[in-house]
Amino acid sequence: MSRRKTLHRGDLIAENTAKAWLSYQGEAGSEGIKDSYGVASVSDEGTGTFAITLSNNAAAGGHNNNNCWLFSSHNWSPDGLVAVVAYTSSYGSNNPWWNMNDDWVRVHVMRTRDNNDIVDGEWFSMACFGDNIYF
């Protein structure tokens, strides 16, 4: 991606600031992006599986392995939380990317109900740090 974000009043871009953050509600009926910064889209890939694509690369100079991705979750306590696992992926034998991608990440956030069905996690949030000061 080459599109540079337009800065607005209140924006602060530096090496020591988060380049993107996200609050996403996954609970059926209320799902969707609640608020975000520097995020282009959230891909719903299946039950409890989401991919977050940033508006630009978080790391400068195409250094794909320099990102810091942080995730957390909120869960209704009677439901068991199965996992909150995030990873960057390589895709397809025709175009394998063996490095960490610097503009998107996938997260699994799932919980169980009394009947042991696995459903979407109730809520998750993300922050991404990188040294791209031209985000």
Next chain:
Amino acid sequence: MVFDGVFWRQHLFLKTMIDTSKVLVYNNEFGTVTVVHPAPKHEGTIEDIKAGIGTDRAIDGVIHIVDRSEVPKDRSFRNAWTYTP
């Protein structure tokens, strides 16, 4: 007209918000469909997001732009979703 804070944020600083009534849909590697929701604060277009994702994540290389209203509300059988244009 009242020139309140919302007016100035929207007009003076010229933030262009994306149309969130559209989503991207494609068949994914998990055997179901991916629904891509644009972030409301993203400054760009759904076509920009489509180009940014590329075709690597779509197993058949095709990404469709559809109305968000076509996405089912019931997620009970989310992994069984399919999409036919």
